[in-house]
Amino acid sequence: MASASVLSVTQQLAAIDISKGQPTATSTRPVRAKQPTQSNVSKLLSKYAAPNPSKANLSTSSLRQPVTTTASDTQTHRTPTPGKGATQTGIDIGRYDGGFEIDNEKRGEKVYGEAAEDLALDSSVSRTRPTREWNLASFDIGRPLGKGKFGRVYMVRTKSEPKYILAVKCLYKSEIVQSKVEKQTRREIEIQQNLRHPNVLRLYGYFHDEKRIFLMLEFAGKGELYKQLSKHGCFSEKRSSRYIDQMADALSYLHSKHVIHRDIKPENLLLGINGELKIGDFGWSVHAPGNRRMTLCGTLDYLPPEMVEGREHSEKVDYWALGVLTYEFLIGNPPFEDRNSVNATYRRIARVDLKIPSHVSPEARDLISKLLKYDPEQRISLAEVARHPWIVKYRPKQSSSGGSGAQ
Ligand code: AMP
Secondary structure, X not given: OOXXXXXXXXXXXXXXXOOOOOOOOOOOOOOEEEOOOHHHXXXXXXXXXXXXXXXXXXXXXXXXXXXXXXXXXXXXXXXXXXXXXXXXXOOOOOOXXXXXXXXXXXXXXXXXXXXXXXXXXXXXXXXXXXXXXXXXXXXXXXXXXXXXXXXXXXXXXXXXXXXXXXEEEEEEHHHHHHXXXXXXXXXXXXXXXXXXXXXXXXXXXXXXXXXXXXXXXXXXXXXXXXXXXXXXXXXXXXXXXXXXXXXXXXXXXXXXXXXXXXXXXXXXXXXXXXOOEEEOOOOOOEEOOOOXXXXXXXXXXXXXXXXHOOOOEOOHXXXXXXXXXXXXXXXXXXOOOOOOOHHHHHHHHHOOOOOOOOOOOHHHHHHHHHHOOOOHHHOOOHHHHHHOHHHHHHOOOOOOOOOOOOO
C-alpha cells in the first residue's frame, strides 16, 4: 500500500466528521451504536491529524473510489469475493476472506441475562448523545489485520460518504462471558471511547448484535510494534527515545483522566501510518479517580515491586513500566526476565536487580534507573521524562513531545 495514499486517508479522517454521514443500510437485527458528538469528533480529528499533509494527497484522495468487497448484512455464509482494490489507483483495503461470516456460523452463542446487559453497551449515557446506527453492512470489508483472543480484526471502509478507513474488531460475547471478562470488556470500551490523544488508539464507536460486539477502531497502518521489535531485536537509541517520548505524553494524558494503564508492554502498542506509537489495549486499565488499587494484574515482566509484593499501587506503576519498556526497546528483552521461574523474576523485581549492558548510553541509563526505583515516590515524573536529556536530544524539531513517527 502506498503510504502517500494512506496518508491521504488519514487526512480525510482529519477533515471529516465521522458521525455526519447519512445512515446507511438498516438491519433487522438489534444493532446499536454510540458515537461521540459531531463537533467533538471533527475538532479532535482535525487536532490529531497526521502531520504535514500534502495538498496533492488531499485533492487526489481516493476515498471516494468505488467499493471493492461487501459484507452481507444477512450474515449468511458467503464465498469471499476478491477485491478490485489492488488494481485501483486508490486505497487498497485488500481482499476480504469472509472471516466474519465464517466465524459467525461456527462460533459463539447468544448471551442472556445480566451478561447480555453488561455487553449490550447501550448505557444511559448514549441516550443523551447524538447517535447513529452502524452495522456490518455499513462497511466494505478488506484484508484481515489480525486475530485476537475473542475474534478477528479487519481493515474496512465506510460505504457512506465520506469514506473512512478504519479497523473493525469483532468480539464474541459468549467467549467474553466464558472468560468472565464482561465487566472488564465493558470497562475497556468505555475508557477507550472517551480518550483522544494522538498516541492512544481511537475508538470511534461500536455496535453489537446478539452474539457479537464490533469495535470501530482507528486503523493503525504500520501494525504491531512488537513485530518490529522482534524483527530488529532491539531499537536504536533515537527510535527508542522517540517512542518513550510519545509514551510519556500518552501516559500523562491518561493519568490526567485518572486512567492508569497497568499493562504497558510492546504487545499492546500499535504503530500509526507515520510510525507514531499508539497505545491500543485497555484490557487492564482502570479508571481510578483518587483511588489506590490492590488487584494483581498485568504482565509479569512489567510488574512493579509494589504489585509483586501485593501492596497498594497508583499511577506510578505506569512509570515503572515505562522504564521496563525503555530497557526492552534498547536491549531487546525486559530487565528482570528470569527464564528459570516466575518466582525468580518476582525476586529480581523486588530487589530491583537491574543490570544495564555497557553499550547503552549514559543518558538512557540515567533515565532507566530513575524510572526503575523501588519506591514509587522516587520515580522520575512524566513531566521530567519529557525534559530528560535523552528524550530532548532525539525529539524532532517543532515538537513539544514526540508526536511524530519514530523511524
Ligand atoms: P487484538 O484482538 O487487539 O489483539 O488484535 C489482534 C491483531 O489485530 C493485533 O495483534 C493487530 O495485529 C491487529 N490489529 C488490532 N487492532 C488494529 C488496528 N486498530 N489497526 C491495525 N491492526 C490492528
